[in-house]
Amino acid sequence: MRQGGPATQTDQAFQILEEKIVTGELAPGSFLTEKEICALVGFGRTPVREAILRLGYGLLLQVMPRRGIKIAPVEYHETIMGIEVRIALERLLMEKAIENSGEFEKKRFRKFAEDIRMTKTAADMKAFARADDELNRFIAKTSRHFVAAQHSIPLHALTRRLGYLDTALRGPDGMVRSAAFHAELCDALADGDVAAAHRSLQDLFDLNMEILEHVVGSISSAAAE
Secondary structure (H helix, E strand, C coil): CCCCCCCCHHHHHHHHHHHHHHCCCCCCCCEECHHHHHHHHCCCHHHHHHHHHHHHHCCCEEEECCCEEEECCCCHHHHHHHHHHHHHHHHHHHHHHHHHCCHHHHHHHHHHHHHHHHHHHHCCHHHHHHHHHHHHHHHHHHHCCHHHHHHHHHHHHHHHHHHHHHHHHHCCHHHHHHHHHHHHHHHHHHHCCHHHHHHHHHHHHHHHHHHHHHHHHHHHHHHHC
């Protein structure tokens, strides 16, 4: 995870490609060549290869020898494992963020809660996804625990992709519920309430499991038809 400064070509290639995967523009299970990815993101082979490695670590891409680069399908057990690792790390990051928060950080968490509640009211998935990503990175920065952060941040895209897929399949209800839990989490962080932050995190975990089961079930049903 970069700690500020101008984005490198690798960062930019990563961000463009990650967004296309997360939003479903690049469908789960589809294949691309390295050349096609270079054309898609507008960068050369070196930054693209580095971005592919990072996305592979986040379980979004799979490099298939002699076949190309595969957009990772939504695998039930693999996704659960990714979310479980993320939740365990998130507990530590949030505890450290609360420990390190001063007045500036508390006010920022209040603002996140306000902004996320606005996306909930508007049922705006893109705005919510942006706010969620910014929140995750702010928590990581405030925690000052770069080891936990560098392993946690790449896994956030798994649940963002689930959110987009679920919204496409059955509308914004899941996103609205997720936004509500995120806002409660921000309030807990602003209050310095570790127990409340853990409860909101567990609510999000349970919701993600529900969404995952629905998305995988829908994909399986469509494949069987």
